[in-house]
Amino acid sequence: MSNVMKESRRTTLTDDELLLGLADGSDSALQQLYRQYFPMVLHFVTSNSGSEDDAKDIYQEALIVVYEKVRAGSLELQCQLKTYLYSVGRRLWLKQLAQRGRYIVSDTEQSVRVDDDMTDHEERDRQFELMAESLDRLGEPCRTLLEDFYIRHLSMQAITDKFGYTNSDNAKTQKYKCLMRLKRLFFAEYKQ
Amino acid sequence: MGTNDEQEIENALRAYGDRVRLRQKLAAVQAAVDMDAMRQQADDLRSEPTPMRSWWTNYRTTLAVAASVAVVTTFTSIFVYRSYQNGHQQQQQQYSQLSKEIQAVKSSQRRILNDLDGRGRALNAAVASAQIAGTGFMLTADGYLVTSNHTVRDADSVYVQSQQGAVYKARVVYNDQPHDLAILQLCDDSAFRQASTAVPYGIDPRPSDLGERVFTLGYPRDEIVYGEGYLSSSTGYQGDSTAYQVAIGVNPGNSGGPLLNEKGNLIGIISGKQTTAEGVSFAVKTDYLLKTINSIPTDSLKGQPLRLNKKNTLTTLPRKQQIKRMMACVYQVSVFKHRQ
Numbered sequence: 001m002s003n004v005m006k007e008s009r010r011t012t013l014t015d016d017e018l019l020l021g022l023a024d025g026s027d028s029a030l031q032q033l034y035r036q037y038f039p040m041v042l043h044f045v046t047s048n049s050g051s052e053d054d055a056k057d058i059y060q061e062a063l064i065v066v067y068e069k070v071r072a073g074s075l076e077l078q079c080q081l082k083t084y085l086y087s088v089g090r091r092l093w094l095k096q097l098a099q100r101g102r103y104i105v106s107d108t109e110q111s112v113r114v115d116d117d118m119t120d121h122e123e124r125d126r127q128f129e130l131m132a133e134s135l136d137r138l139g140e141p142c143r144t145l146l147e148d149f150y151i152r153h154l155s156m157q158a159i160t161d162k163f164g165y166t167n168s169d170n171a172k173t174q175k176y177k178c179l180m181r182l183k184r185l186f187f188a189e190y191k192q
Numbered sequence: 193m194g195t196n197d198e199q200e201i202e203n204a205l206r207a208y209g210d211r212v213r214l215r216q217k218l219a220a221v222q223a224a225v226d227m228d229a230m231r232q233q234a235d236d237l238r239s240e241p242t243p244m245r246s247w248w249t250n251y252r253t254t255l256a257v258a259a260s261v262a263v264v265t266t267f268t269s270i271f272v273y274r275s276y277q278n279g280h281q282q283q284q285q286q287y288s289q290l291s292k293e294i295q296a297v298k299s300s301q302r303r304i305l306n307d308l309d310g311r312g313r314a315l316n317a318a319v320a321s322a323q324i325a326g327t328g329f330m331l332t333a334d335g336y337l338v339t340s341n342h343t344v345r346d347a348d349s350v351y352v353q354s355q356q357g358a359v360y361k362a363r364v365v366y367n368d369q370p371h372d373l374a375i376l377q378l379c380d381d382s383a384f385r386q387a388s389t390a391v392p393y394g395i396d397p398r399p400s401d402l403g404e405r406v407f408t409l410g411y412p413r414d415e416i417v418y419g420e421g422y423l424s425s426s427t428g429y430q431g432d433s434t435a436y437q438v439a440i441g442v443n444p445g446n447s448g449g450p451l452l453n454e455k456g457n458l459i460g461i462i463s464g465k466q467t468t469a470e471g472v473s474f475a476v477k478t479d480y481l482l483k484t485i486n487s488i489p490t491d492s493l494k495g496q497p498l499r500l501n502k503k504n505t506l507t508t509l510p511r512k513q514q515i516k517r518m519m520a521c522v523y524q525v526s527v528f529k530h531r532q
Binding site for chain 2: 025027030031034035038039040042043046047052056060063064067068071108124127128131132135146147150151176179180182183186187190
């Protein structure tokens with residue numbers, strides 16, 4: 001019974017509610033996003049010489065594009081969320097195909113222009129790759145310390161305990177030093 | 193410590209973290225997704241494009257354009273047609289023919305008293321129930337009159353009434369629709385006595401000059417009414433070269449009245465006025481009256497030739513005397529039609 005209730009509540013989420021849920025990382029919103037629109041992208045990618053895994057990657061990437069735009073407050077939907085997701089997925093797949101030397105043969109839905117949004121996304125991609133690279137080069141324990149604090153959101157006290165610092169001030173100083181090193185590594189590449 | 197520098201790298205790191213965490217979440221949701229159901233739905237989408245659907249997909253742009261063109265064309269046609277219609281109506285409205293429609297014209301008591309015999313009464317009663325009224329005037333002393341064609345058009349019977357109140361039945365001899373002229377004859381009526389004197393005015397077939405002083409007599413009401421003005425243009429309504437534009441006050445009922453210049457020469461026949469402008473009236477040029485007279489078939493004249501008066505006896509008279517002389521040959525024309 002409760003399962004049915006949950007199900008029906010999920011299906012009533014509107015585009016706006018889905019977007020809010022996506023920004024908050026709400027499980028029910030993410031589940032509905034998959035249930036509702038993934039088959040469309042799956043159909044598109046597999047109709048255009050892609051595999052099921054390709055489709056999964058493309059859809060995940062498309063959701064990330066939307067997520068980051070919502071978080072940055074720069075999403076202005078001029079169409080249905082469905083159409084937007086299709087258009088973004090289409091662009092992402094088009095790029096993949098181009099790298100493989102192939103082209104889209106058939107559109108399975110109507111699409112809108114997402115050129116500007118994709119330019120923003122490519123910029124964020126570059127930043128993301130660079131950050132991953134910089135963190136790799138940062139080495140331990142700095143990398144884990146920063147990841148614990150900024151990504152896993154551990155408290156300063158938990159980090160102090162985990163890394164065996166005498167007090168949290170020491171941990172803070174250590175974190176600051178790590179951050180500055182990361183900054184040098186990151187911006188040495190990024191600002192070029 | 194540069195807080196700014198710190199914030200910049202912290203933001204970059206947080207954005208990185210957000211994406212990492214979202215990826216993990218998405219991977220988890222994706223792993224839980226029922227891929228069989230997804231495949232099934234994707235297959236449903238695949239089987240959807242039926243021939244009709246793909247035809248629709250391929251041609252919908254063309255169809256949309258065709259539909260838009262059809263819609264635009266339809267509405268443009270309607271618009272153009274309507275504006276043409278409106279324009280046409282306006283033209284008709286702007287030009288008003290000056291025959292007078294009458295519900296019940298009351299004959300003045302004086303006329304009934306003056307004409308005590310039964311015949312006069314019957315005719316007066318007939319005149320009283322006329323539907324259209326205009327003006328006409330004698331062309332010859334022996335009973336030919338001219339009036340506006342629009343006054344007598346589709347008439348069942350036509351009666352004319354003199355300024356003294358004598359009523360005669362008239363026969364329409366000839367209609368000249370293009371110039372809006374009609375020739376009537378009174379001699380069918382045995383009561384009509386040929387006038388002892390010829391008509392007093394002359395006919396000037398030459399084009400008159402702008403500024404020529406003119407006057408007219410007519411029956412916008414039961415009494416004869418005098419009006420004067422000047423010739424303001426050598427063409428009529430919308431450049432009609434068969435008519436003059438005259439600045440003169442005329443009203444319904446004036447149609448068919450004579451337009452005379454200061455010398456007492458007939459230069460036109462009142463035909464209409466423009467309703468959208470003040471003092472813009474029109475009169476058919478006498479040149480066309482002469483052409484109309486010449487084109488009457490001999491049969492219609494019934495052996496009584498229409499001989500126009502050549503001598504003008506008004507030339508030297510003062511205006512009041514001119515009017516008095518003219519009044520005798522200007523008639524009220526009453527027209528009867530079957531009511532539909």
